[in-house]
Amino acid sequence: MEKRVTFSRWTVGILFAVPQMLLIFTFFYWPAGQAVYWSLTLQQPWGGGNIWVGLDNFRSILASADYWNSITASLAFAAISTGLAMVIALVLAALTDRQLAGSRFYRVVLIWPYGIAAPALALAFRFILAPEAGFMAVVNRAWPGFWDPGLDGADAMASIIAAFSWKYVGYNFIFFLAAFQAIPRSLIEASAMDGAGVVRRFRDIQFPLITPTIFFLLVINITESFQDSFGIVDIMTSGGPANATNLMVYKIYSDGFKGLDYSGAAAQSIILMMLIVVLTIFQFRFIERRVHYR
Amino acid sequence: MASITIRDVRKSYARSQVVHGVDLDIASGEFVVILGPSGCGKSTLLRMIAGLEEISGGEIAIDGTVVNRLEPRERGCAMVFQNYALYPHMSVAQNIGYSLKVAGVASAERTERIRAVARILELEPLLERKPAALSGGQRQRVAMGRAMIREPKVFLFDEPLSNLDAKLRVQMRSEIRKLHRRLNATSVFVTHDQVEAMTLADRLVVMNGGRVEQVGTPGEIYSRPASRFVATFVGAPAMNILEGVVALDGLSLLGGSRRLAISRAGLPVGTEVAAGIRPEAVRLVAPGTRGALDATVDLVEELGAGRVVYVDLDGASFSVVTSETVHPLPGTAVGLQFSQADMHFFSSETGARLDVFKASVPVPAL
Amino acid sequence: MVERTPILNFVTHLVLFIGFMLAVAPFVIVAIAASHNLKEVNDVPMPLLPGGDFWANIKTAWITAGLGPKLLNSFIFAAGVAAGKVIISALTAFSIVYFRYPGRTLIFWLIFITLMLPLEVRIVPTYAVAANVLSPYQAILDVTGLSWLIEKISGVQVSLSLGLLNSYTGLILPLIATATGTFLYRQFFLTVPDELTEAARMDGAGALRFFIDILLPLSRTNMAALGTIMFLWAWNQYLWPLLVTTDPAHATAVTELKQLIPNVGGIPEWNIAMAGTLIVMLPPLVVVVAMQRWFVRGLIATEK
Numbered sequence: 016m017e018k019r020v021t022f023s024r025w026t027v028g029i030l031f032a033v034p035q036m037l038l039i040f041t042f043f044y045w046p047a048g049q050a051v052y053w054s055l056t057l058q059q060p061w062g063g064g065n066i067w068v069g070l071d072n073f074r075s076i077l078a079s080a081d082y083w084n085s086i087t088a089s090l091a092f093a094a095i096s097t098g099l100a101m102v103i104a105l106v107l108a109a110l111t112d113r114q115l116a117g118s119r120f121y122r123v124v125l126i127w128p129y130g131i132a133a134p135a136l137a138l139a140f141r142f143i144l145a146p147e148a149g150f151m152a153v154v155n156r157a158w159p160g161f162w163d164p165g166l167d168g169a170d171a172m173a174s175i176i177a178a179f180s181w182k183y184v185g186y187n188f189i190f191f192l193a194a195f196q197a198i199p200r201s202l203i204e205a206s207a208m209d210g211a212g213v214v215r216r217f218r219d220i221q222f223p224l225i226t227p228t229i230f231f232l233l234v235i236n237i238t239e240s241f242q243d244s245f246g247i248v249d250i251m252t253s254g255g256p257a258n259a260t261n262l263m264v265y266k267i268y269s270d271g272f273k274g275l276d277y278s279g280a281a282a283q284s285i286i287l288m289m290l291i292v293v294l295t296i297f298q299f300r301f302i303e304r305r306v307h308y309r
Numbered sequence: 310m311a312s313i314t315i316r317d318v319r320k321s322y323a324r325s326q327v328v329h330g331v332d333l334d335i336a337s338g339e340f341v342v343i344l345g346p347s348g349c350g351k352s353t354l355l356r357m358i359a360g361l362e363e364i365s366g367g368e369i370a371i372d373g374t375v376v377n378r379l380e381p382r383e384r385g386c387a388m389v390f391q392n393y394a395l396y397p398h399m400s401v402a403q404n405i406g407y408s409l410k411v412a413g414v415a416s417a418e419r420t421e422r423i424r425a426v427a428r429i430l431e432l433e434p435l436l437e438r439k440p441a442a443l444s445g446g447q448r449q450r451v452a453m454g455r456a457m458i459r460e461p462k463v464f465l466f467d468e469p470l471s472n473l474d475a476k477l478r479v480q481m482r483s484e485i486r487k488l489h490r491r492l493n494a495t496s497v498f499v500t501h502d503q504v505e506a507m508t509l510a511d512r513l514v515v516m517n518g519g520r521v522e523q524v525g526t527p528g529e530i531y532s533r534p535a536s537r538f539v540a541t542f543v544g545a546p547a548m549n550i551l552e553g554v555v556a557l558d559g560l561s562l563l564g565g566s567r568r569l570a571i572s573r574a575g576l577p578v579g580t581e582v583a584a585g586i587r588p589e590a591v592r593l594v595a596p597g598t599r600g601a602l603d604a605t606v607d608l609v610e611e612l613g614a615g616r617v618v619y620v621d622l623d624g625a626s627f628s629v630v631t632s633e634t635v636h637p638l639p640g641t642a643v644g645l646q647f648s649q650a651d652m653h654f655f656s657s658e659t660g661a662r663l664d665v666f667k668a669s670v671p672v673p674a675l
Numbered sequence: 676m677v678e679r680t681p682i683l684n685f686v687t688h689l690v691l692f693i694g695f696m697l698a699v700a701p702f703v704i705v706a707i708a709a710s711h712n713l714k715e716v717n718d719v720p721m722p723l724l725p726g727g728d729f730w731a732n733i734k735t736a737w738i739t740a741g742l743g744p745k746l747l748n749s750f751i752f753a754a755g756v757a758a759g760k761v762i763i764s765a766l767t768a769f770s771i772v773y774f775r776y777p778g779r780t781l782i783f784w785l786i787f788i789t790l791m792l793p794l795e796v797r798i799v800p801t802y803a804v805a806a807n808v809l810s811p812y813q814a815i816l817d818v819t820g821l822s823w824l825i826e827k828i829s830g831v832q833v834s835l836s837l838g839l840l841n842s843y844t845g846l847i848l849p850l851i852a853t854a855t856g857t858f859l860y861r862q863f864f865l866t867v868p869d870e871l872t873e874a875a876r877m878d879g880a881g882a883l884r885f886f887i888d889i890l891l892p893l894s895r896t897n898m899a900a901l902g903t904i905m906f907l908w909a910w911n912q913y914l915w916p917l918l919v920t921t922d923p924a925h926a927t928a929v930t931e932l933k934q935l936i937p938n939v940g941g942i943p944e945w946n947i948a949m950a951g952t953l954i955v956m957l958p959p960l961v962v963v964v965a966m967q968r969w970f971v972r973g974l975i976a977t978e979k
Contacts, residue, residue, distance in 0.1 A: 028774025046800035130963035132911035209408035210382035246913035
């Protein structure tokens with residue numbers, strides 16, 4: 016889409032774009048390029064020269080069991096938390112959209128979780144799910160040793176999934192509800208006239224019509240599970256126990272800033288970037304074309 | 310086919326009432342058009358018949374069964390929506406066949422019936438297309454097909470032609486009429502377009518402000534409007550209204566010193582009335598003609614077959630439709646002549662029709 | 676619509692109520708835990724009614740984590756990011772919508788690509804840039820031979836250096852360097868009728884006047900929505916402030932949460948931790964509740 020009427024002094028026009036161009040060059044393109052450069056060299060922390068090593072950094076990362084463990088953990092985290100957050104939000108939004116008494120109230124309250132900072136809710140969940148106090152302690156009293164995120168990797172993973180999903184149910188709810196409400200009322204009425212009941216209408220009309228939103232949220236949730244999980248992991252588990260929750264961004268952070276392995280961290284960043292770019296392109300190219308109707 | 314009985318039906322929302330006690334009987338196989346300005350409650354009434362709107366008071370019965378508490382799918386009605394409401398993700402065939410699919414009709418029979426409907430509506434080449442790839446008229450036909458395929462007891466139309474251009478509208482109008490003759494299903498059609506209403510209806514229901522003003526054949530509505538509202542709403546250009554007071558020797562017009570010599574047949578002197586005369590019933594004569602009202606030409610609209618002449622009558626606008634070969638120029642004086650038989654009288658107070666003036670002599674102006 | 680679905684309605688109410696409970700339970704638990712003393716909060720099960728030590732715990736958390744100045748930092752940081760976004764995105768969108776110049780498409784795509792890669796994945800090199808924000812330019816001068824030239828001519832050795840660590844600028848600028856707001860404005864500008872621009876032109880307004888007098892006032896609702904979203908987003912940032920603010924004086928409230936994690940060994944001070952959590956989660960919650968309309972609208976508009 017283009018404007019028919021524009022201003023002719025285009026030198027002025029470019030000036031308007033300069034601040035943002037400077038910002039994204041300095042803080043986006045330069046660092047992104049830097050990451051590529053570092054990933055191909057052996058970088059000494061804080062200067063001291065660098066040696067060109069080609070793809071060696073990638074080779075050593077991909078040969079590391081720790082890294083594969085981190086990928087597996089990230090993908091498991093992404094799959095389960097995205098699935099949970101989306102299914103729960105979809106059900107809640109569909110029911111709220113029925114507009115029975117009280118739906119306005121739910122519409123307000125169910126989005127609160129998304130406003131909370133990941134680390135804050137992580138601390139809250141750390142308490143709620145703590146093995147010695149809070150609520151899981153009750154369960155532990157009945158079955159000693161049943162629950163301990165500090166020792167059991169699966170319990171730790173379950174904890175961060177619970178915290179992340181809780182926040183993103185709120186996020187997905189906002190989008191699902193907006194999508195349901197964007198469906199023209201007359202379509203629902205037409206299908207009621209066609210004899211479809213509430214459940215049938217949801218299956219045949221509403222659900223197919225919100226598939227663009229579903230795919231959009233799928234991609235966003237997965238990408239967010241890579242980034243927004245950092246605060247949750249850092250507060251709740253610090254990547255432990257035994258690296259069970261050492262998700263990719265957390266590993267980049269600990270390798271880069273704690274282990275001072277800039278080249279390794281850069282190579283991991285590049286792989287993560289490519290993963291996200293592929294997801295995004297997948298969304299734009301493939302999904303947008305298949306599920307849009309207008 | 311089914312009859313519809315509407316008894317004292319009301320609809321109110323939290324703050325306002327939009328339908329005030331409507332009574333209406335629709336015979337089986339009848340084509341009824343509900344006509345009225347926007348906001349008169351006609352669509353609400355239709356949607357209450359469909360079950361899309363809860364009924365606040367009164368009763369609607371289809372074929373003798375009260376349907377107030379029945380869901381849309383249980384009422385046996387099909388509906389054509391104003392914006393067609395086609396499912397954008399389904400093909401034409403799927404759109405048309407959807408109600409059968411919901412009803413669990415086997416796929417072979419479904420295909421057969423979709424074909425049959427598509428044949429009638431000339432949609433066969435388009436069956437695999439999505440609604441986005443159709444023109445306005447084609448979408449309209451798909452919407453009709455979707456209603457037809459169920460062989461419903463009642464067809465409901467909610468201003469289905471208003472999104473079409475003028476030419477298509479005329480064409481679809483006659484197609485709907487033909488379809489009705491062929492299927493002979495009870496139909497209720499809502500519109501604000503009086504030409505559409507007159508041409509389609511077996512019987513016409515004129516609504517205003519949530520009430521029924523008049524029910525009758527298009528001919529009755531035109532020739533004997535029951536109220537001032539109906540008189541001015543139906544017919545184009547609209548009926549001329551002359552406000553006046555009943556005097557001993559006729560009707561004194563307000564806003565001037567003129568008087569119409571008409572028989573007042575029993576109306577008390579001093580009653581305020583609105584006298585209506587259709588533009589088609591007025592003849593233009595030379596100014597000063599005996600018994601004619603003198604007026605000044607304001608504006609002439611050329612229609613090809615005839616002309617609409619707007620004249621100024623003591624500051625009020627008055628229109629005349631003439632097919633004669635007179636071409637009055639703006640600013641010239643003309644005389645207006647009409648007979649009392651063509652006049653309609655309404656109470657100034659209530660707007661109701663007054664049927665007391667009976668005479669068939671030309672009206673002389675005094 | 677006439678619909679008799681009592682069972683489904685019951686299920687709907689039931690499920691929504693469970694959803695509501697799950698959504699508010701953590702808030703309630705945090706608030707209750709924050710109101711008990713050390714012994715009560717570690718009871719199994721924790722008492723479900725509020726205790727009497729709420730204000731004492733809030734006070735302890737406030738002092739232990741130094742939340743007063745941290746909240747102020749958070750506020751300046753979040754407001755800075757929101758304001759910067761609102762202004763800079765508007766400028767850029769105006770440029771790419773209302774002008775035709777060579778390279779306009781390139782600029783469009785350069786901005787578009789930034790949508791794809793969040794700060795978290797390029798965190799290490801971005802940190803290096805923040806350590807010396809002029810390093811990219813130094814590198815350009817070095818590589819192009821310009822620094823050599825300047826040194827030859829003037830005898831001055833070029834060494835650009837400006838560190839942004841432990842500064843508001845360093846906190847704020849990298850978070851503004853994304854495309855989120857630009858596309859929101861772009862979508863909106865494209866819907867502004869051309870007749871308005873023509874009328875403004877007839878009235879003698881140039882580009883700048885049109886931008887300030889007509890476009891920005893028309894964009895008010897979009898600005899409010901974008902500002903709300905960006906404020907929340909920035910307030911809730913964790914990794915970047917954690918890296919950039921090595922000096923506790925510049926830390927934000929969210930990064931300070933780490934100080935509140937109870938130590939291993941000894942009885943964990945969950946009551947204090949939860950009091951701190953409550954303080955930190957309250958401001959964004961207030962914004963969400965008060966600005967719900969803008970929040971929802973902004974979220975949907977910025978992501979599309």
